[in-house]
Amino acid sequence: MKTTITTLFICLLSLTITAQSADEILDKVDKNMSSKNRVFESTMTIYGKRNSRTITSKSYSVGDKQAYTEYLSPAREQGTKMLKLEDQLWIYSPSTDRTIQISGHMLRQSVMGSDLSYEDMMEDRKLTEVYNAKVKGKELVDGRETWLLELTAKVQDIAYATRKVWIDTERYVPLKEELYAKSGQLLKRSTLSDVKQISGRWFPTRIVYKDMLKQGDGTEFKMNSIKFNQEIPDYIFTKAALKQ
């Protein structure tokens, strides 16, 4: 009897430790990945069935709530700007000189034909706020040891019912993420690599997004330069800045 109670106690304790560990891991990832603000130049390459195309852009973001992106090339996309303020998203197109708000089902459309939807870009809630995390074990990803975290939604209004995240045990950087439907079907996979130490933090500078239901090799997102905690003027995050 005594043995049973001890075993049960140890099991409960280990479960609590595991649950705490998962949240702790995510907190550390959050601390590593998030910053007061960041300014970066990136290259997005969309690999299609027959050809691929590359789009370069410069982005400014403050936390998860405010983001401003200006597309620099190719010529067709040059001057297109995107502004995210809280849960609202606007796009300015220089060819029409119009600013339109992306909402409703339009949010579900892909960004510039990539594997990313506008909605994916709009996600700004902390994972620990909306998911129950559990450490499922350790796995090797690209030769690095990772914790495999399984995230199960604890709120109802969420796009993906479950997620799996592989976190580098040493650098606290996600190296892979899989997003699942309620039925358990894998919907999207992102692979993060080229982890570099920038301003004292580890940061993945290359991300490959792949819509697993769609053909093609996904969308590669490469950060060519990134600066944290810069002085960003407030006017950048206004609708007026889109037309400038």
Next chain:
Amino acid sequence: MAQNIKNMKLAIKLAFKNLIGAGLRTWLNVIVLSFSFVIIIAAKGILVGWDRQAKNDMTDWEIGEGQYWNENYDPFDAFTLNDAHAAIPTEFKSDIKNGDMVPTLITQGTIYPEGRMISILLKGIPPQQTLLKLPTHKLDTVVGVIPAIIGSNMARSNKLNIGDYVTIRWRDVNGTFDATDIFIADIFTCNVPTVDASQVWLPLDSLQSMTLLKDEATILTFANEENIQQTPENWTLKTFDALVKNIDDMIQTKSVGQSIFYGILLILALLAIFDTQVLSIFRRQKEIGTYVALGFTKYQVVGLFTIEGAMHAILAAIVGAAYGIPFLLWFAKTGISLGASSADYGIVMAETMYPVYSLGLVAGTTLAVLLATSVVSYWPSRKIAKMNPTEALRGKLQ
């Protein structure tokens, strides 16, 4: 009165003799006018046939005798679909059970045929329904996954065949993604693009549980307009007339467009008659003078010439009937093939359109042509009233 009838008979007799006497000139006019007759009836027949076929198809495949829409539903605004659903009113449960009403739930989704990503509408419908022609009984197919039926245009554009498995993705009422494979149990062919293009039909129960919208629907289609009850809260009644209004509007627009074409055709034919009349009055002055000398009043002579001109229309109707009736009957049987399906136009349109000729159409066209011919015959004949009979008798130009 009797004298008037006698005069009229005489005028008709004379006019007919004069017309026949004019020979080739009359027959050329008559043939040209008869072409107008036949073409107008055939073209109008196509519009009437299209109208009838479109409404029949819509009734059979989509709207029944009318529908109740959820108050938030707007078929032209996909934004509304997130909120366009409500519990099926309890007062309709017996109608649904009896097969007099069909509930449909609509939600947005994505289909991935051959790894391509296509936005679609997922529509849930009871498999046992018989109100609409959709082969929903095929949704009872028992397979490991959800059975679905799609239209032939949807199948063609996405390269799907019966027996295929394809992945669909959707969101439940909370916005959570879900995905599964569906089995294409049947492919139906119909002319109503709004039940075919970019649509996948699933069993209602399945879609309700997929979206967590148990016992809810977006549209309720009913079989009999006479059984309309008080419109329940959250629902809007859409009568048959309101639902086919776009067809009526389209036919009316087409009809106006066609009228211009008829107008040109008629003007060409009537111009020939007008010319003939002017020429007749110019060349037959002695004859006009003789009529007056014989006791005709000037207005009787005007009447005679008007009847003579108008008789072109009667002869044209007879000649037109001689070759037009067999032609129009053949045309009604074989129809006209447009070589394109309704999905290409986005409107209810059969690949082959069959004209329908009503008595009203034939009588109306005949009357309109007769009236127009009478007017163009009378117009130049008015000159006769101003003629000096003595001068006319002498054949002097006036």
